[in-house]
Amino acid sequence: MNIFQQREQILADLIEACKDHDEDKTNHLLNQLTELDKSAEQKPLPEEPKERGFYVTANDGLLLLKDDDDDWSARTYDNSAKCIWNGGRQYAKWPEVCAQLPPEAFPLKRVNTGSDDD
Known part of the structure; x- marks a missing residue:
């Protein structure tokens, strides 16, 4: 919780x-x-990954995307953004990500998509 x-x-x-x-x-x-x-x-926040790209949570494999503006969004199987952040927002900054995800979700693991856009 x-x-x-x-x-x-x-x-x-x-x-x-x-x-x-x-x-x-x-x-x-x-x-x-x-x-x-x-x-x-x-309680200090977990360290935010510096690189943009895709990450998965350590506990349940939720796919997250860090974009060029350092905004985070959750992604679903159809690659649409899922509104999970406080207030039903699609994007969140790192402190909100840390507040909404349980401690066992960290550290996030970088996903290599095989694309030059990683």
């Missing part, structure tokens, strides 16, 4: 605790949210 999913779950639980007027649970969840944010700020 990535940090955004963890935050979503805590917020959903927090809403329920507020509806139930459960002050102890509300305070506990607020503390969890604060600690989650602290740990995210302290």
Whole structure:
């Protein structure tokens, strides 16, 4: 579960605790949210690959493309862009890629397509 999913779950639980007027649970969840944010700020991002081209994630082989503008997109079997980034966007910068993918997706592995465009 990535940090955004963890935050979503805590917020959903927090809403329920507020509806139930459960002050102890509300305070506990607020503390969890604060600690989650602290740990995210302290954790360095994985190193971004420098070269443009195709990469696969280490855990599930998701195909990603780094383009000339250093934007990342996820690719599907028909080579169309898949909108997986926060907000349903097609392209993302490296910090968003790191936030959306689980830690086990890194390091990314470069794919040699056999083309001079790699």
